[in-house]
Amino acid sequence: MFWIILWISVVIFILVEGILIFSIARYRERPGMPNPFQRHGNMTLELIWTVIPTLVLFVILFFTIRGLLQVAPENEPAPTAAQPRIEVTAIGHQWWWEFHYPNYNVTTADTLEVPVNATIHVNLFSNNVIHSFWVPALTGKTDLVPGHENKKWFVAEKEGTYLGICAEYCGTQHANMRFNVKVVSSDAFKSWMSTQQQAAVSPTDSLAQKGQELFKNQCASCHGIVGVNVKQYYDTQKECTDAPGGKANGTPECQLGPNLTHFGSRSLIAGGVLDNNADKCNPNNPNLLQECNLAKWLKDPQGVKPGNDMAIGELTNDQIQQLVAYLEGLK
Ligand code: HEC
Ligand SMILES: [Cu+2]
Known part of the structure; x- marks a missing residue:
């Protein structure tokens, strides 16, 4: 959609600027010239410069609606053996992210670790101000609104570490409210999780x-x-x-x-x-x-x-x- 709109704009820009520059050069005032012909209320011209922009906007509208349908949320898939469902609550603090895994009874911060190809169901919770959960490479923005339970889901298809940020201004350190989504194999996730579930080790030295x-x-x-x-x-x-x-x-x-x-x-x-x-x-x-x-x-x-x-x-x-x-x- 970006490229389509860009190219339409480029064509219009070159056309309009071209006519403008041509007119400035060709019809510029010369010594002894009379006043130019004064035109007013020309129906044909009025129609042309109303109809053409209308048509252009309809073309853009068509691609916009198509884009909206492409990104519209689908229903969360039912969990299967190949695509299990991992539930996590993302809690927005001023100014850091906490991640609670209710089915594993684990709480961590800053990094949301998830298995690849699983449905990650995220409950979004804030008890302070509005934040917004955004992982550009994996999923769009959804707000965390105090007193209102929002949720979302996404599937990460490739292992790796993805940057997430808070996308709703929430105070002076809003820009330092980042997190990572670390996508790992399902075996790596299981072993990470079993470590997380243990109490802290007692120091020996x-x-x-x-x-x-x-x-x-x-x-x-x-x-x-x-x-x-x-x-x-x-x-x-x-x-x-x-x-x-x-x-x-x-x-x-x-x-x-x-x-x-x-x-x-x-x-x-x-x-x-x-x-x-x-x-x-x-x-x-x-x-x-x-x-x-x-x-x-x-x-x-x-x-x-x-x-x-x-x-x-x-x-x-x-x-x-x-x-x-x-x-x-x-x-
Ligand atoms: C008054 C409450 C308070 C006290 C006392 C406190 N902290 Fe913190 N600590 C915080 C908060 C809040 C954050 C998160 C700040 C942020 O990211 O905006 C934090 C962050 C941290 C982090 C980073 C954790 C992470 O996962 O990102 C570490 C490590 C830490 N504190 C260690 C300590 C240690 C060690 C002490 C004792 C000397 C201590 N804190 C005392 C409130 C406190
Ligand atoms: Cu925030």
Whole structure:
């Protein structure tokens, strides 16, 4: 449709500009010329320049309607052995994405991992402002509207990692509200899922153990780690509602920040504002604070992503080293 409209416009542009330039040159005023003939109310001309644009617009209308029918949503296919159905709730926060898999009781953030050739049924939930779920290479935009349950479905036919973004302005860090859709084989999905379902590993080295203590003291009010400060994954769609019975942010069932149980296996930090470059995050790296993005984040979350909800006091470099050792070990 784009190319058709473009070519129609190119033809009209060349025609109109051509006549204009020709007239400017051919009929320009010369010394001693009389006033030109004044024409008014010519029926033939009026008809020509009304009918031609009308016809052009009808041609465009035809291709527009054809395009609309091509992209109109079909009904969600019934699940089969070859094309199973994976249900996930995408929860829009200011400003990061949480993904809850109700049938597996798993909650993660920043990356939506799904099997190839499956029907991905996405429930869209927000309890704050309107966001919009958009993965340009896989599926169109659908809004997350507080108090209104939207849903959508899509099928990814090729393995790979696809960029997703929030497509509805939702506050100052709206542009840093990205996510990945990681499409993997169904076997890889199963093994990823069985890891995700386990509680976090207990750290064995002393640096990471100190990191865990720090986490319990300074981070557990906003972040959940299964096996440390929360018993199981929580479903913020159910828990963090404004409705009666819904819990306030900060209760164990409804944390303000992302669930970190398997943070070390994730590839993005805080809505994709940084990559989780774990290879640079060996706690013995002498340039940890310059090279490891997790360390940068912990050093100054407000500098990296101004206005975000992670407001913490300053950590010492030793504390950052301990937290990096602990969190990157949570594979
Ligand atoms: C006041 C609540 C709060 C406290 C306390 C807090 N955080 Fe956060 N944290 C957040 C929020 C909210 C985000 C997401 C910010 C965003 O992306 O906009 C976040 C993001 C993160 C992320 C990125 C996670 C991801 O999946 O992208 C890490 C890692 C993290 N915090 C670690 C910590 C550590 C370690 C501490 C303790 C020193 C801590 N946080 C204390 C609220 C908090
Ligand atoms: Cu948003």
